Amino acid sequence: MTENADYNEIVKDHFFNPRNVGEIKDADGVGTVGNPQCGDIMTIYIKVKDNKIEDIKFKTYGCAAAIASSSIATEIVKGKTLEEAEKLTRDDVAKELGGLPAIKMHCSNLASDALREAIKDYRKKRKM
């Protein structure tokens, strides 16, 4: 059965006008999570300077909640230190979005996971 996903205005805004969409060709770290079989996959690209996220972009295949979560997650962590950024949880993402329908909570998880993967990738490349 389908159910109406009742998205609030913040979610809709980030879905229809996503921030930081795209790729960073010379990214310092790239993180991809999700599974196309489940209907969502997310890639986050970061550029790091002085231990801070100087630039961040994302590409997401998925529902409105997944796209909005990616968008707001990139907005929250832009300019933050890596330590601050990796503390981002799915609840933070959902809270900033003003809440998500219960069934869509895993989408916000995806955003924080993708970010952590990107930071991990950056550290691996730098052998940190």
Next chain:
Amino acid sequence: MKKIYMDYGASTPVDKEVLKEMLPYFDEKYGNPSSIHGFGREAFDGVEDARERVAGLINAKPDEITFTSGGTESDNLAIKGVAFKNKDKRGSKGYHIITSSIEHPAVLETCKYMEKIGFNVKFLSVDKYGVVDLDELKNAISKDTFLMSIMFANHEIGTIQPIEEIGKIAKENDIIFHTDAIQAVCKTPIDANKLNVDLLSISGHKIYAPKGVGALYIKKGVKLQTISHGGGHEKGLRSSTYNSPGIVGLGKACELGKNRLEEDMAYIKSLRDSLIKKTLVIEESYLNGHPEKRLVNNAHFRFTAIEGESLNLRLDDKGIAAATGSACSSTKLEASHILLAIGLKPEEAHGSLRLTLGRITTDEEVNYVAEVLPDIVNTLRDMSPLWNR
């Protein structure tokens, strides 16, 4: 903003003529059709006129029509009614039901329930177009098979099954044949007699009648056990006070549907074909379901690398109402069982879009959808990590 409805497969508006016939039954002819007084009798007459009209649509006799609360109840009554009746008759012998893997949940879930309570059920596979394999069907028949339930046309991809052939097989093997024709009625000619169908489900709100009313055609001689006990309406088969306004509406909708069937089919098909042609211009877009054996109003697409809920919300933002088989729009977070049954990978199924047209769809609406759709697909692909073209 424009508001364009392309989800007639989900529900239809009530036709103005239908509504006009219904209205007196709310506040003038409001008697209980079972009452013997004048108020009751005029409501009863409305119900019986409707019964004739519903029967007329599928070349049945009025006493072969039982009114229900809608398609789901019709399907439940058909399957459970026959099964429970046969269980009594057959004692402890095996009871076998054959259905398909692409049925609407009203049939699929009912059959799963029948399995749970001890019946054996065979769920037939389908080919890449969603057509049941008649050889598999024949092979599935055993001496215990007493019921087959195969939908007339699929609600998602619109594929029409070889109902006449299935009816023949059922008759040869003395098996009761039910078909869920909820999407098919008023979109394709149906002659219940010619098709050897024993039971056929109809829903009002898919054919310009209101929600909450439906019918089950029960061929004379086919015995069912009731599944709702009460005051003994509909020859004891379906107790519940007659929903006279709804029933009158269903009757009128069936009459209209019959009278304008050819005209509707030709008109809707031409618009639908134009929509398909214009949509398939989009790179890596595909039509799901059978290219010809499909409901005239159904266009079902999939687009590589994008997800259906996002697509639908963006269409909605442009005023276009559509549907998807994507997991993300379902409470189970699983892709449509129909799209998986026709062999699509989950990621292909997620990118699906169903556009279903109706008799008031216009050429301008089709053109607008065809104009807006490519931009939306491109926007979503631009943000998709799966699109690297």
